[in-house]
Amino acid sequence: MELEFTEEEQAFREQVRQLLAEELTDQIKAATAKTTTVFADKDVAIAWQKILHTRGWAGVSWPKEFGGTGWTSNQRYIFNQESLRAGAPGLIPLGLRMLAPVLFKYGTKEQQDYYLPKILSGEHYWCQGYSEPGSGSDLASLKTRADKDGDYYVVNGTKIWTTHAQFADHIFCLVRTDMDARPQAGISFLLIDMDTPGVTVEPIITMAGDHEVNQVFFDNVKVPITNRVGPENEGWTVAKYLLEFERGGGTAATGLQLGMQELNLLLDDLPEEHELKKRATELAIEVDALTQMETDMQARVAAGKSLGSGASLMKNMVSGLGQQMSTTRLEALAYYGLPHNNLLWLNEQEGVGEERHQTAIGTYLNNRASSIFGGSKEVQKNIIAKTVLGL
Numbered sequence: 044m045e046l047e048f049t050e051e052e053q054a055f056r057e058q059v060r061q062l063l064a065e066e067l068t069d070q071i072k073a074a075t076a077k078t079t080t081v082f083a084d085k086d087v088a089i090a091w092q093k094i095l096h097t098r099g100w101a102g103v104s105w106p107k108e109f110g111g112t113g114w115t116s117n118q119r120y121i122f123n124q125e126s127l128r129a130g131a132p133g134l135i136p137l138g139l140r141m142l143a144p145v146l147f148k149y150g151t152k153e154q155q156d157y158y159l160p161k162i163l164s165g166e167h168y169w170c171q172g173y174s175e176p177g178s179g180s181d182l183a184s185l186k187t188r189a190d191k192d193g194d195y196y197v198v199n200g201t202k203i204w205t206t207h208a209q210f211a212d213h214i215f216c217l218v219r220t221d222m223d224a225r226p227q228a229g230i231s232f233l234l235i236d237m238d239t240p241g242v243t244v245e246p247i248i249t250m251a252g253d254h255e256v257n258q259v260f261f262d263n264v265k266v267p268i269t270n271r272v273g274p275e276n277e278g279w280t281v282a283k284y285l286l287e288f289e290r291g292g293g294t295a296a297t298g299l300q301l302g303m304q305e306l307n308l309l310l311d312d313l314p315e316e317h318e319l320k321k322r323a324t325e326l327a328i329e330v331d332a333l334t335q336m337e338t339d340m341q342a343r344v345a346a347g348k349s350l351g352s353g354a355s356l357m358k359n360m361v362s363g364l365g366q367q368m369s370t371t372r373l374e375a376l377a378y379y380g381l382p383h384n385n386l387l388w389l390n391e392q393e394g395v396g397e398e399r400h401q402t403a404i405g406t407y408l409n410n411r412a413s414s415i416f417g418g419s420k421e422v423q424k425n426i427i428a429k430t431v432l433g434l
């Protein structure tokens with residue numbers, strides 16, 4: 044399918060460019076350029092979200108009835124593309140794009156009225172409590188339990204790899220509410236205030252030196268039953284609905300095109316027959332193919348069609364290309380790529396070379412995780428094998 048933008052959509056693109064030119068501060072741009080992790084730091088992302096909120100643009104994918112923009116999928120695509128090109132931080136999806144759609148569909152009126160405005164304004168900051176030690180790809184085997192006690196559930200267990208739990212004031216969690224049912228049937232979806240007694244957060248420092256993920260422990264944590272989203276023991280259906288948003292189309296091609304420009308600048312002085320130049324040419328071809336695929340998928344979304352296994356194909360292509368690109372960048376920089384903003388704390392040395400390249404090794408190391416989170420590469424291949432190849 045061809046993705047074509049109407050005149051109104053072209054005019055909307057100009058409107059977005061104008062807003063970015065007026066509102067995106069140099070400070071936010073500089074902090075975004077230094078980001079080597081999946082999400083920008085909370086301070087940076089929330090500062091940008093608050094600016095957008097004053098213009099009514101924070102709920103990019105929200106319907107108007109909940110205070111969102113009510114934009115079409117093409118408008119969202121344009122907004123995300125232009126934001127990336129202008130150097131704006133991505134809005135943190137945990138509340139805005141993951142929990143919010145769940146509350147639109149399954150939340151009670153009270154839950155919607157209380158939580159949604161606070162997600163939109165950035166007052167509440169959420170994290171996602173799905174994975175556990177031993178339950179990642181096989182999520183339905185999760186063991187964190189919630190036992191009913193009057194008007195409360197008492198939650199015990201642990202969640203791991205919880206991104207930004209150190210910043211979050213709330214966590215949405217999958218918990219087991221029926222120990223005897225088959226795995227998927229005994230799970231419920233709970234909203235938990237991180238300030239509740241019994242919740243503790245332990246940092247996990249990655250090999251990139253980042254504090255991005257955590258382990259969260261629940262020790263007799265009392266959670267009001269009214270904080271359950273959807274019916275008891277039907278949390279699996281709610282969770283799957285949320286994951287559809289985690290794995291949506293997106294504008295990854297624009298990010299990879301920008302990465303390609305940066306890489307080409309770096310390789311400019313090398314002779315044409317240099318191994319890294321050949322590799323960059325191959326990468327450029329793959330980025331073009333991915334761009335075509337992404338616009339094709341965007342056209343499908345705009346036409347109201349489902350992405351099917353396309354989302355899995357895209358996930359693997361995007362993470363694979365991002366990893367190859369950051370590897371090539373690091374090899375091209377060689378010595379100048381090594382000292383970087385995060386590893387510097389190990390020896391407190393100044394970085395060498397241009398400041399913009401000091402993110403190279405951080406990005407390279409952090410990118411290793413992209414083929415694990417949001418459904419690992421092998422799990423995506425299983426989906427493709429089943430749905431496309433019929434295996």
Ligand SMILES: Cc1cc2nc3c(=O)[nH]c(=O)nc-3n(C[C@H](O)[C@H](O)[C@H](O)COP(=O)(O)OP(=O)(O)OC[C@H]3O[C@@H](n4cnc5c(N)ncnc54)[C@H](O)[C@@H]3O)c2cc1C
Nearest residue numbers: 171172173174178179180204205206412415416417419421
């Ligand atoms: C940076 C980062 C951030 C994350 N953030 C969050 C978060 O905020 N909240 C959250 O809940 N989780 C988060 N996760 C967890 C993530 O969802 C899990 O790591 C992921 O689902 C894989 O689970 P696992 O780590 O338990 O690995 P496992 O499932 O144990 O997998 C180990 C290996 O076995 C392979 N494998 C597993 N099953 C199969 C199979 N059936 N067929 C073939 N191969 C298989 C996997 O591909 C992998 O290579 C994050 C992870 C990372 C790395």
